[in-house]
Amino acid sequence: MTKGLATHWRLMPQRYNLIGTHCKNCKSKFFPQRKICPKCRRTGSIEEFKFSGKGEIYSYTTVCAPPQGFEYQAPYVLAIVKMKEGPFITAQIVDCKPEEIEIGKKVETVFRKVIADGSSGIIRYGYKFKLRD
């Protein structure tokens, strides 16, 4: 068993296709998925919900001191993106220079390698964002 393998596998729908959840009772949307609506709690009714992958930059930074596994990607832009549907998510913004990033700029998801377990372990893919043309 390789560390992180099953962890990633069970999150693939979320990480590949932004499958979150929403509460049918209060219409709140959640990404990542929540099983309990913080507003309605037990009276809530949770169902899967697919996010569009479109949003805008809410805050950003350039990571110059990367953690293990991200060494050669640095410097990379990390942002909190406000998704069109409401929730915020943390993700890298790719194919851009740090100076191109501004709060409010429109972004959309791309499918990328996020981290690989060395050169012999599994590759974990998922969403990142790019600036919209």
Place this chain on the structure above:
Amino acid sequence: MSSKVGIIGVGMTKFGELWDRRYRDLIVDAGVDAIKDAGIEGNQIGGMYVGSMSPGLFAEQEHVSALVADYSGLAGIPATRVEAACASGGVALREAYLAVKSGEMDIVVAGGVEKMTDVPTGSAAVALMGAGDQEWEAFKGATFPSLYALMARRHMVEYGTTIEQISQVAVKSHDNASLNENAHYGFKVTLEQVMNSSMVADPLRILHCSGITDGAATVILASEEKAKELVDDPVWIKASALATDTIALHDRKSLSKTEATVLAARKAYKDAEIKPEDVDFAEVHDAFSIAEILAIEALDFCDFGEGGKLTQQGETALKGRIPINPSGGLKGKGHPVGATGIAQAIEAVLQIRGKAGDRQVKGAETGLIHNVGGSGATCVIHILSMEK
């Protein structure tokens, strides 16, 4: 049940790269000093709470509650490990406080310890990132400096806070640390040095970030009756408040206001029956310089958005209106994560006893200590005072 709780003894190791000492050495050294300071015997101790964030990843050791009790020569007593990321120490203090307050125990040890330098920096960063959301922050390449950078960016945009103001926090922390013989980074830095230090996560530079430090700290708590019987100068815990927020930064209501601190502060001020202006000094969680600005605003020492200005005007310096982090804070003193919350309590006790030496805050009677876990998902606040 209605008993007051006092701190009757304190002890801590020097903070730093303590190559010759093991995890268990650190906490035992700090514990022995605290017991000596309280003038008690080990067999008077009713229980022990140890705050430690990640001994498993930093020292390949779990089950540290029993380990610490054992190596303190106290095997047999009830011992509990407390974990709340960087707030582990503060929460251990609270658990010890509640144990005494409830009447279950008369004399309780609250300790905090982290041995961080035995692993490579990259591994330490991974361990620390355990305080965030592994699946939705760490997986995306987030680091703690980068999470605080995301907060700093919003604070700068929403309030016009400048990088000079953020940098001034670090300058002040190092000034204070230079007066603290236990500080890891007891040297002064200039504003220029801070602003030209190497970039970690834009806009935060290395001198805006706390480092990797070993250390331990211990305090002894006692019931009102025991405290009066044992020592002349107990420092009373007037309030203990704990609040939580979302684990991931991106789920917060705001990036520029720390909700858990607001909630915990509100309760602490109410329980202590004081107002923010009654606080003579505070030890706050400045793991990153922006965090101190966020803290002093949420603690209501100034309005939201005014923290940068308050710092720039020198109001948070040792001789200012509300001295913040007289110890040097996490930035200057060092931040061995589990030990930090207890070390904050020790600084408050020394200040209130009037034994803080060159960094003594004049007229320090009431102090507030503020310990944060993660990017703000846990906040624990205590108010300490010489008066009951």
Place this chain on the structure above:
Amino acid sequence: MAVGIVGYGTYLPKYRIKAEEIARVWGKDPEAMKKGLGIYEKTVPNLDEDAATIAVEAARSALRHSGIKPADIGAIYVGSESHPYAVKPTATIVGAAIEATPELTAADLEFACKAGTAAIQCCMGLVEAGRIKYGLAIGSDTSQGMPGDVLEYTASAGGAAFIIGERNLIAQIKDTYSFTTDTPDFWRREGQEFPRHGARFTGEPAYFKHVINCSNKIMERNELKPKDFQYAVFHQPNGRFPVKAAKLLGFDQEQIKLGLLTPWIGNTYSGSTPLGLARILDEAKGGDLILATSYGSGAGSDSFIIEVTKENERRRNPTPLQCFIDRKEYVDYAIYAKLKGKIKGVVLEK
């Protein structure tokens, strides 16, 4: 019932390196290299891109163009010589990323530069047999060239995806024909980082023999002549081979101009002929006839006769290939070496 293309999608990485920058590093005459290979620049994948991510982007684009439901896809074949895993399919990553799983068949194909067109043929067969409603055929690569080798000027990254079906076609595939032999002109042994090749042997007995024979045979059996086609696309290992092949077959420059991409994007290997075809489809009108002939070392060619329908004019691809061709940023050789994992000590996944 007719089989053909329901929709298609393309993808190219953003980064480019110029031929003269590569020539500078190896002390070659840049003008001679550009002229000799007919190449100006090539695409460079970012650190976090591989044949799977390119395949997914192209597949998602194809789905947007076709408007079909991913669950209606019965087969996914991904052709590549740079699958990120030696064992574990790229096709399943694509299947999950477009939400086509689990009711489908999937497999990876490898046939040097023609695995993408082989994937189209696999899908055609299943559709024509009535076993599946739609098949997704992808050619995608982040190909490697040994540092300093002539291949380094051309080996690039990119991909195209085609949804093959019977209804609502933007182009009908009238016929396909293949010409295959055992010809060792280019290869990469298991576990090796870089491919090797037979230099001039890759020309006449390899590329030209297969492309010419395959194209001639399919035209013959359909009683068509070069002048009957509005467009032709031949595999483009460099900028010169396809031009020469066209001339030998009797096609003029106007017919191949639109689909000739290698001078600006390099050789995208399994993506090469599919991308050239996609570029033509971006502009072709109803009734236009296209000849597409791929070539894969080892060796073989797949030819297709494609008739564009009126539907292609009604339903133009919303993200034409030109968007990706125009979106570019140049990198120098040092950054290129880092992005391609060519720096010793840098553990990068290709």
